[in-house]
Structures are given as structure tokens and as C-alpha cells.
Amino acid sequence: MESAERQNIFNTWFLWHFYETPKFLFSVWKNFIRFGSNYFSIPLLLKTFFSPWRRYRWLYPKGFDIVEFFNTLVSNTFSRILGSICRAVLITFGVIFQIFIFIAGIVVIIFWLFIPLIVIAGLFFVNYDF
Amino acid sequence: MFRAVKTEKFFVFRFAGIFWKIFFCLFIFSAFFLLLSLLDLFSGIFALRMSIIFLALFLLFWELSLFSNLKLKSDNLREIDAELSDAVFAPEGYNFADFLSFEACKIVEGAVKFCRRRKIYEINSTSLFYSAIRNGKETKTISYRLGLNVRKLQEDSQNFGKNSKAG
Numbered sequence: 001m002e003s004a005e006r007q008n009i010f011n012t013w014f015l016w017h018f019y020e021t022p023k024f025l026f027s028v029w030k031n032f033i034r035f036g037s038n039y040f041s042i043p044l045l046l047k048t049f050f051s052p053w054r055r056y057r058w059l060y061p062k063g064f065d066i067v068e069f070f071n072t073l074v075s076n077t078f079s080r081i082l083g084s085i086c087r088a089v090l091i092t093f094g095v096i097f098q099i100f101i102f103i104a105g106i107v108v109i110i111f112w113l114f115i116p117l118i119v120i121a122g123l124f125f126v127n128y129d130f
Numbered sequence: 131m132f133r134a135v136k137t138e139k140f141f142v143f144r145f146a147g148i149f150w151k152i153f154f155c156l157f158i159f160s161a162f163f164l165l166l167s168l169l170d171l172f173s174g175i176f177a178l179r180m181s182i183i184f185l186a187l188f189l190l191f192w193e194l195s196l197f198s199n200l201k202l203k204s205d206n207l208r209e210i211d212a213e214l215s216d217a218v219f220a221p222e223g224y225n226f227a228d229f230l231s232f233e234a235c236k237i238v239e240g241a242v243k244f245c246r247r248r249k250i251y252e253i254n255s256t257s258l259f260y261s262a263i264r265n266g267k268e269t270k271t272i273s274y275r276l277g278l279n280v281r282k283l284q285e286d287s288q289n290f291g292k293n294s295k296a297g
Contacts, residue, residue: 016200016201122186126179
């Protein structure tokens with residue numbers, strides 16, 4: 001009876017360690033990636049990459065006024081360039097963050113799966129003669 | 131859940147939470163000695179061996195502690211799909227012990243033992259209260275917050291339990 005219970009505990013542990021916890025870690029990893037994507041709004045920033053900075057834009061003259069036309073064109077172009085620079089910085093930060101999360105997730109999950117092996121190897125190391 | 135209570139009493143699971151912290155500190159210390167061994171102040175092999183052993187023991191007890199806290203102690207509540215109100219209206223179809231949390235289970239088990247020891251044939255509210263004060267961490271916290279003397283409360287409820295048996 002006791003050995004059956006012990007066996008059952010071992011099975012419970014095995015299932016928990018190699019199935020339930022990795023599944024949970026994957027969901028945590030997915031949440032972090034989603035968080036990074038939402039926080040830095042990478043898809044939205046890519047969609048609106050060349051939009052004017054803070055929607056600062058000037059209306060073109062209605063009549064024929066070449067000076068005012070070029071004045072507006074240059075201003076709008078600068079607003080768009082400024083917007084794209086700021087968005088590029090944010091996208092870069094976002095991508096670095098996502099890469100960090102991606103690598104950290106892989107490391108954590110692999111480390112978790114290898115814990116029993118590390119423990120066994122470490123305890124085996126006690127009796128090892130150099 | 132009662133199985134979880136039994137398992138938690140097992141030496142390894144009971145002290146896993148303390149052991150992993152101790153071995154983690156020892157691992158940090160041994161890693162420091164490993165750094166010192168680079169300056170030839172200590173034997174490098176010895177420091178390395180100590181570091182690996184402490185790391186392995188830290189991981190072992192950490193794993194056991196996590197398994198005990200995250201799986202054994204909270205498994206039961208996740209597995210029950212029914213609501214407590216359903217069980218109250220149709221008690222024959224449910225085992226009420228399934229609805230107990232780990233903490234509550236420990237309290238009930240303590241009360242059963244208390245009654246058995248004192249040869250009280252009914253698990254009354256006094257024994258449950260005594261067990262809650264003795265075994266329940268949350269009950270202790272509430273008592274401390276209320277400014278109650280927990281030790282005196284334990285003694286009083288124990289004496290009351292004895293007297294109620296005598297009466």
C-alpha cells in the first residue's frame with residue numbers, strides 16, 4: 001500500500017515536472033511576449049511607421065502658392081521623418097526586449113527540464129575521484 | 131488532500147523549504163571560495179566540489195519545496211469542478227473533505243487527533259478551534275493582528291476541551 005502510494009507520488013511528480021510545469025512556463029512565456037508586444041506596440045508602430053510625429057501636419061494651400069506648397073511639404077516630411085525616427089527607437093527597444101524574453105524563456109524551460117539531471121550529476125560528482 | 135497532509139509531514143518535504151534556503155546560501159559561499167581558489171588561497175578542486183554539491187542539494191530541495199507547495203498542497207482544489215453550494219444541496223453525491231484546502235485539512239486532522247488522544251468521541255468546535263490556533267498559519271496571523279495572546283488562547287481552548295470531555 002505504502003509502496004503504491006510512493007509510486008503514485010513519483011508519477012505525480014514526474015507528470016508535474018515534465019508536463020504541467022513546462023506547460024505553465026510556456027503560458028508565462030507567451031504572456032511575457034504578448035506583454036512586450038503590447039507595451040512597445042510593435043505591430044502598430046510598424047503599421048504607422050511613416051505617420052507624422054504626434055499627428056503634426058500642415059494643410060496644403062488651396063490656391064496656387066508654390067512657396068507655401070513647398071513650405072508645407074518640407075514641414076510634413078520632417079514631421080514624418082521625426083515620427084519614423086522615434087518609432088524606430090521604440091521598435092528597437094521592443095525587439096531587444098522581445099529577444100531577451102525569448103532567450104530567457106528558452107533558458108528557463110531548458111533549465112527546469114534539466115534540474116533532475118543536474119541534481120543526479122551533482123550527487124554523482126561527490127563520489128567521483130579526480 | 132489528506133494524503134498531501136501526510137506527505138507534508140514527511141521529513142524531507144517538511145524541511146525542504148528551509149533546506150533549499152540553507153543550501154542556496156552555502157552554494158553562494160562556496161562559489162565565493164571558488165573565486166578565491168583562483169588566487170590559490172584554497173584548493174580549487176575542493177571548492178569546485180563543494181559548489182557542485184551545494185548546487186545539487188539546493189536544486190533538490192528547491193524542487194521538493196516547489197512540488198510540495200505548488201502541486202501537493204493546491205492540487206485538490208483545482209481538480210474539483212463542483213461548487214460547494216451544489217454539494218450542500220445534494221450532500222450524498224459529494225465528499226465534503228474534497229472541498230477542504232490544505233490548511234483546513236491540517237486543522238481538521240489536528241482536531242481529529244486531539245479528540246482521539248483525549249478520547250472525545252465527537253469532533254467539536256473547540257477541538258477545531260484549538261487545532262486552528264495550533265496548526266493554522268492564517269489563524270495565528272489573524273489572532274496576532276487582533277492582539278490576542280495565541281499561547282494563552284491555545285492553553286485555554288485545550289483546557290476547555292478537556293473539561294468539556296469531563297463534563
